[in-house]
Amino acid sequence: MNIHKFVMPEVIFGNGAIEHAGESCLRLGATNVFIVSDPGVIEAGWLDVVIRSCKQANLQYTVFSDVTMNPKDVEVEKGCKAYIENECDAIIGIGGGSPLDVAKAVAILVTNGGKIHDYEGVNKIRKPLPPQVMIPTTAGSGSEVSQFSVIVDTLGQKKMTIISKSLIPDIAIIDPETLSTKNAHLTASTGLDVLTHGIEAYVSLAATPLTDVQAKNAISLVSEYLRPSVASKINKEAKTKMAMASLQAGLAFSNAILGAVHAMSHAVGGKYPVLHGDINSILLPHVMEYNLLANPKKFADIAAFLGVDIRGLSHMEAGRKAIECIKQLTMEIDAPQRLSDIGLEKDEIPHMSLVALDDACMITNPRDVTAEDIEEIFRRAW
Ligand SMILES: [Fe+2]
Incomplete structure (x- = not known):
């Protein structure tokens, strides 16, 4: 055991x-x-x-x-x-x-x-x-x-x-x-960081039943309450639910650690003055596409937590629906979509990939990665 x-x-x-x-x-x-x-x-x-x-x-x-x-x-x-x-x-x-x-x-x-x-x-x-x-x-x-x-x-x-x-x-x-004093952009960016914590912790190699339940609740809460929280500073129910999502995602990732999104985001954030959540939300769908193969069942679970009807779908198909669902959410709350949108230079990719490979968060990523794999993910997110 x-x-x-x-x-x-x-x-x-x-x-x-x-x-x-x-x-x-x-x-x-x-x-x-x-x-x-x-x-x-x-x-x-x-x-x-x-x-x-x-x-x-x-x-x-x-x-x-x-x-x-x-x-x-x-x-x-x-x-x-x-x-x-x-x-x-x-x-x-x-x-x-x-x-x-x-x-x-x-x-x-x-x-x-x-x-x-x-x-x-x-x-x-x-x-x-x-x-x-x-x-x-x-x-x-x-x-x-x-x-x-x-x-x-x-x-x-x-x-x-x-x-x-x-x-x-x-x-x-x-x-x-x-939370009521934060503008829409900061609410969106930090909320997408919460979602990334929940997802990376849920598929982490160090996930346990104790972290899974926290991650699951966090993902579901973000799916339901991030939009209204971005839309209104005074929506008390949305703020309370997002505070709980943040807490539960924090408990999940503190104990299960994270993955490639955070390892890559740390490489970018060390050099560019960009919000951590903005970088994460751009990278998240691309890293999910890469990681899907490592644990299709867990990515299918994530689709269900996001409210997707996964009946009749294979785990791979359901996992792809989760990725689509997250892209849709990021567009609806006006989060940046590409690394080029936040001013990153393409010729930095090889160096940032090496830095990301060395980050402690990469240890628990569910799929093996090489520097070349990371470069490819960065390019897809450009
Ligand atoms: Fe984070």
């Missing part, structure tokens, strides 16, 4: 949950909290809510918001310095995947030392991290529940994937109301 392992943080989910930030830190023994955020989250007013909650819990705090899209090693180093200078003893990350991944990377360096590059790959962290409370404001990266942090190596121009059980936050606070 195979041994299954499933890890996750304490989860506080629901409208108004963000007000539990200070009390959550207090329960973890914090006295002086390092809060990682970004300018967009501050402008939307969510940082103020967290600060008020920390004050109510009599906590001292320091805010660090020098975080950009596709966060970088230099930002992590700056954050680490600020944490130590201010003698903090716990970390809150609030925002999209970028502030959350920087918060986790700062947590690594403040107790383990060295450079963030030292921790690229699987299980390189040796010493315990400070208490971490993560509050996502997108649906989303899943970073609030995952054992991942993805940081750009600015000299190497690539994303480093860091995977370790130590990166699973102590508490994830998920408040669907925070």
Whole structure:
């Protein structure tokens, strides 16, 4: 019998949950909290809510918001310095995947030392991290529940994937109301990232019955609620369902890991300032076409989760319907369709293929890949 392992943080989910930030830190023994955020989250007013909650819990705090899209090693180093200078003893990350991944990377360096590059790959962290409370404001990266942090190596121009059980936050606070301040493009892009997490986790070589149930729910929820969530900032039901989809996809991929879409997307995102979800949604149908052969039954399942009537179809036929269904969804919510649409240079393909082949997410892709295979997928997505 195979041994299954499933890890996750304490989860506080629901409208108004963000007000539990200070009390959550207090329960973890914090006295002086390092809060990682970004300018967009501050402008939307969510940082103020967290600060008020920390004050109510009599906590001292320091805010660090020098975080950009596709966060970088230099930002992590700056954050680490600020944490130590201010003698903090716990970390809150609030925002999209970028502030959350920087918060986790700062947590690594403040107790383990060295450079963030030292921790690229699987299980390189040796010493315990400070208490971490993560509050996502997108649906989303899943970073609030995952054992991942993805940081750009600015000299190497690539994303480093860091995977370790130590990166699973102590508490994830998920408040669907925070999704109401995101525009349609960001909602579409982050929602398609959620879909990619669900699909890659479901067909991953490391999938288990425990991750499959999370992935299945996430895929179905995105299929039903991403369109209304893109269409309206104030559709509370759609926001709540997308927050749950993001959480469940995060739990699935944190434990089952990902695949070629994320490995290739990390190669692109390390070099081009493009939204992670935009790159994923362009690559997803092409990688699914490539991977279909590896597990037709699971791709047929995905078609059913997406609401496709698969009666009378072979698994291969049903799997192809799933791919069509996803292309249709991406068109309806105005997601970019081709890598050329987001400004990528074609002559970068051979180099990016080699970088993608080396990414930790490629280990669990269901079909074997060579650099030439990746080049071909990139070309089809151009
Ligand atoms: Fe992702």
